[in-house]
Amino acid sequence: MIRGKIRRSQLVAPFGPGAMQVLADGTSVITAGLDHWFIPGERLDQEEFRIHEWRLERHLGVEALYTPPDYRDSFRSSPDQYNTKLQVPVLRFPAWSFCPRCRALTQHPLHLADRPRCTNPNCPRQKASWAPFLAQVPFVALCERGHLQDFPWVEWVHRAVSPSCRSPKLKLRTSGGGTLASQRVVCETCHKDRGLEGITSVERPNQGDKDETTYLTAHLEDGTEFSCRGAMPWLGLATAGQPCGEPLRGSLRGAANVYYALVKSSIFIPEASSTGVDPRVLEALEEQTIARARANARGVLDDGEVLTASRLRRTARKNAFRLEKFTDEQIEAALSILEGPAAASTELTADADGDQAPFRQQEYTRIRDTIDSTELVVREQEADSANDVGRLVSRVRLVEKLRETRVLWGFNRIFAESSNPDTAARMALLRRRTPEDGESWLPAYTVLGEGIYLELDPELLVQWEVAPSVQNRLVPIAQRFQMVAQERHLVERQVTPRLVLLHTLAHLLINQLTFECGYSSASLRERLYVSPGTDGMNGLLIYTAAGDSEGTLGGLVRMGQPERFEEVLKNAISNSRWCSSDPVCMDSHGQGPDSCNLAACHSCALLPETACEEFNRFLDRGLVAGTLDDPGLGFFSSLA
Template sequence: MPDNLIGEIRRSAVLMTYAPGAIMDMRADGGPVSAVSAGLEEWDRSAPLAGNLKFQKIIERRLCKKLGKKYFRLPPVLEDGATKPGTDDLDPAALVARRFPEWLQCPSCEILRPASKWANDAGRAYRYCALCTQKQPGGKKVYAVPVRFATACYSGHLAEFPWHFWLGHAPDCKSRDELKLTSEGPGLAGLVVRCPDCKHKRSLDGAFGKKALSGLKCLGKRPWLRTDDAACSCTGENGNYRVVQRGASNLYYPVIESALDIPPWTRNLERMLGDHWDTLADIPLLQDRIDYIPTSTTLVRILEREGMTAKELANRFEQMQQDLDGSNPEDMRPDEYRVFTSGGSEQDEEFETYAEPVPESMKPYFSKIIRVARLREVRVVRGFTRINPPFDPDGADVAPISVTPLHWLPAIEVRGEGIFLQFNLRRLAEWETRAEIIERCAVADASWTVEWHSRNEDKPKPYPASPRLLLMHTFAHALIRQLTLECGYSSASLRERLYVSEGEQGMAGLLIYTATPDSDGTLGGLQRQAMPDLLGPAVEGAIRSAQWCSSDPLCINGEMTAPESHSLASCHSCTMVPETSCEMHNRFLDRALLVGKDDNPTLGYFRALLETE
């Protein structure tokens, strides 16, 4: 694998797992390589949106408006054997990753050194121990492996583990390029780093403590970008600069904005305009726009295909602009909710829905059931956080994925199917205003308020941990878990999309859907579950499964939940789902709101389902 190529990953993984700033573990020619995915400037530099890649662009008008971008870019994919346009040379376009961490260890002799101090072969990304390789039969390479420790801060910065600070060399020690990390017992206490020169040694016991790095300040290292952030104020004393595991799930939380393609944005004409939208929008006068359209070869082809005149196209474009101006870029879900609850069916190329009758047993709980036969979702990565999940997409703790803002962001488009359920607003309003419900949910809201204000002193909470939110979110998880049994999808293939807002005219709906780039999202088995004879048993099965947990009575009494989850009765055995399926990182859950408790059964919104045979 020449030219320091370290492998291939799926396009969806680039966005959801390995977007700029994320650490990826690869094997290059058999050697382990750990690297951090580089920023967007490297995309333009190493895989420009031209030549073989010029068509790998997507547009979703509402998201473009919200994020202030002209378009979104798919992660680059080249066909096998693709050559540069007009030549026989292979196209070298590829994403860039920078080696991280730099410190590598030989698994045989346990020596610890920076990557530049290990043996290497030209054009290969791996590093190996020359001395240990010589001792192997046939000279089989003993590859140096990346250390599994790093440091990170709440602002998203990433740096090497401070080996020398942690070890504390003797004053006259000059050894800075070689240490030894040996395993002498179980756990961190048995992992000992020592200096071969001054003989100082120290175990890594306590390295993951909140204030283990007291005495150090974050230097604002951003290995995924070409510049560092010298203004970072995180320190070890404050606990916001700490040691992390290189492969830990809390080392990278992408901040994702997403939108469903809904009418009128799914019409053929809107999609065909593509890049010409901005050109037409820059022409303020209608007559000037009419005069310009015949001068564009692409727009002329659109006129011929649609059987339109330049004036008709200009008028249609004017209406499209008014539709876009009428949408709220800060919260696109009300528009989606309005389409789902309108009561009609839609048969567009990218959005196909059918209203299904609500089963008789479900009418007390739901007012509308929509079978979503086809949908398209665009997911855009705009930044990321480390250590803590993103509470506020615009918060100061969101790290950038480019040095300066660009006119595009990376994105993927996924297609799938799903089920939309609208709760019975009358019954929901009656249930959520009961004193015992409000009192129970106040515990979750109080912890949510404390955590929010500890990170955002001057900003109001984006939403309360209300009875409606906890109920609908928990039900979404229960239904996902049941649908994996009913229709054969893995739980990681299903995803929730919540439509929740307070008040009599607020939103109270949820969409359970598959949306993946592969065939798993187009099998048809999920949308079929929206049919009346299948949905009723599925909901009843979900509620009955939620009645008991293998961790009860601890779980139902809220003794299994972490304080930072703002949940009550919830654990991995009963309500939690894969992180990729949950919009809220498995927070704001309470099983008791679905089924009640033995000492207070009326807490459960669906309690009556359990009392029927």
């Protein structure tokens, strides 16, 4: 039996449905769809894994969010224990394997439970007491729509979409080189052979033509295109019913472009103001067992009927003791917040253009003020900042407690972003059958942490960003990104001085905080709130992103106090004036990922990919602290 262990959060990213991974015994497997994550049965209580995040549920149009199940042995559990022996299924993929000794290619079913051995009677090791284990082939084929299939070995070697060879016997031979040209597939039945050079490449039929195809699609058979068949092996589908029609591209199975998880994140904010309500009551109502009872009671209420305290106590049954110390009036006041009309008044829809600003506007509105709730605690600084800092930074908030929820809502292949995002099509890739009404859900997990929120002075920011010198500084980035967006199928967007300034400032502060408060750069994360105009968003949140491994003991929040924050900010700005790679870094006209950075490199402003929202693009120290030729160009030049 093929088995393996994995962290639950990794089943959201990077090993969600449709993603491949290699187990400890060397077997390559692909995570199955959501249809079989929770198998209905007597001992299943799926509500135990429920994550309550109302904004993401409405934004993505699903009924619920669940954490991936954890495995529990039944012999260690009590007789009334639920959710035992839950496992996330995987399938063995690629289905083709080769013998390391005789190089014979063999195909096996996806549901094969054991590691296969070579059955070739001519294999040299067959004469020994055991046959060698087969190794899975290193190549697969995929398309931009998210489909994935085995590399077409039979069709490729015979140079035909429908080969005439009756019983092909294939071998994968290598000449020992490190390129695809050294790999050849041979058919011993008809004595045909063909190299694998070019199977991963893209080409355009005519020079200057925007439509592109792939070498595999165009050259598998001369005069005939071999396009994608729509295979989805993680769902057990060899085809999608109808041919996909997209160009098919070969790839190494471990290549980074085989799977890009599409994850949506949200900072939890209360559904309504909790003024006048005892926070202990809200905490009790949001506790896992009581929240489950609320959901069960809500499901049997008639239209217009209100959930009462007495009904909730009856529904909670043996867990009703958690509500004993509160009166019915206290509980119903809290229920009016959590279950009342205000909770359902906000309707959010997925953004067709991929713009995150509308979704984050609500976070921005709430987090810039003080909040004291069970999941989000935001405080003001104990004192105002000094004049030189307070003139530029108009607001600083200490986020003593926050909860971030990350949801997997789909995935891409080949390109990390899509120029034509289709939320419904990407969600459909996660499951084989369309869920019935009221049963749609997505996998998610939560991270608890702390953070610092800061906001720039809006009037000074508008005056600065319209300056001609600032606008001209961004021309190389904007032009380069426009070219890259067309070549790499990225979502086109406007690169503004505000975005580059806030993004670079976040990176500089994170790098400085790693020295000041002890967190590693991979443990901190940025969250940008950017939209144009004087009344637009112009804030950023730096928060802990790995609370389970390094803890959240208040170290980051303490750095937000005035005397410490001023020192951190000034040191970050001062250090940004000079990089160890200057003057090359500062005078650059395009460097970093996709050449979409100016004065930003690994020595000064880049961060681990997990900490950055923009793939380390749109960075420039010059707009923060000024350049060598124009020291006054930066927004924070007066602090440098």
